[in-house]
Amino acid sequence: MNIKDALQSLGVRDDTLSGEEKRRLDEDGYLILSNMLSDAQIHALADRLDELLEEEGDEAGIEVHQEEGTARLANLVNKGAMFEICFTHPRLLAAVAHMLGPELKLNSLNSRAALPNAGLQGLHSDWGRPVAPGDYYVCNSGWLLDDFTPENGATRIVPGSHRSEKRPQDVLDDAVATQPDEIQVFAPAGSVLVFNSHLWHGGALNKTGEPRRVIHSAFCRRDEVPQTNQREYLSADTRDRLSDAAKCVLDVL
Numbered sequence: 709m710n711i712k713d714a715l716q717s718l719g720v721r722d723d724t725l726s727g728e729e730k731r732r733l734d735e736d737g738y739l740i741l742s743n744m745l746s747d748a749q750i751h752a753l754a755d756r757l758d759e760l761l762e763e764e765g766d767e768a769g770i771e772v773h774q775e776e777g778t779a780r781l782a783n784l785v786n787k788g789a790m791f792e793i794c795f796t797h798p799r800l801l802a803a804v805a806h807m808l809g810p811e812l813k814l815n816s817l818n819s820r821a822a823l824p825n826a827g828l829q830g831l832h833s834d835w836g837r838p839v840a841p842g843d844y845y846v847c848n849s850g851w852l853l854d855d856f857t858p859e860n861g862a863t864r865i866v867p868g869s870h871r872s873e874k875r876p877q878d879v880l881d882d883a884v885a886t887q888p889d890e891i892q893v894f895a896p897a898g899s900v901l902v903f904n905s906h907l908w909h910g911g912a913l914n915k916t917g918e919p920r921r922v923i924h925s926a927f928c929r930r931d932e933v934p935q936t937n938q939r940e941y942l943s944a945d946t947r948d949r950l951s952d953a954a955k956c957v958l959d960v961l
């Protein structure tokens with residue numbers, strides 16, 4: 709099975725996203741997909757993340773990245789069937805295919821909770837160099853397990869900045885400072901923020917007493933080295949459970 713057949717088999721069609729949604733991805737570099745998770749799914753995912761954080765302790769997130777002031781986990785592909793939706797949902801994959809083209813694969817599947825009074829990051833793009841508009845290599849999505857609010861560190865972005873041919877880490881004197889044209893993305897739990905990873909973005913300060921939790925499923929072009937290479941990481945249990953189409957998205961078929 710090739711990736712185009714896999715996307716078809718997972719339900720991705722030319723009209724899975726509306727023309728307006730595609731336009732927003734092109735121009736603004738992000739889109740909010742509403743009602744992607746039921747309450748039961750949100751609770752199952754959040755409970756599993758709590759369990760994994762407890763089990764993994766100081767090692768949590770170590771496969772990819774650990775970050776002070778956050779609780780991170782990585783390689784969620786292999787840590788529960790409930791995470792499968794984050795790399796097989798047709799609306800998500802349609803958005804990714806619109807940004808990267810159909811020759812895509814999963815880059816990594818991680819979670820990040822901004823802890824109380826922490827979580828502020830510098831604005832960044834997730835690629836090692838500036839790119840020309842339309843020539844995109846990576847995109848990302850945040851599966852909200854908590855409402856994103858003005859208080860709890862909702863992701864900040866600069867709309868349209870994926871077309872600037874500049875990376876914030878190269879051109880800003882202080883990438884942590886609030887930029888005049890930045891906004892924060894507010895949406896209820898169960899929504900997905902899908903965005904071009906060349907868009908200037910970053911975590912914001914969580915001013916509440918509760919963690920702000922999100923799962924990031926990130927994608928890259930199929931010919932790039934992924935952040936978490938499932939050819940090395942995929943467990944026998946996960947391989948046995950996944951459909952061929954899902955395995956194709958992981959590039960392990």
Ligand SMILES: O=C(O)CCC(=O)C(=O)O
Nearest residue numbers: 820862863909910911912
């Ligand atoms: O969790 C967020 O709001 C954004 C996280 C992010 O951009 C990152 O970890 O690189």
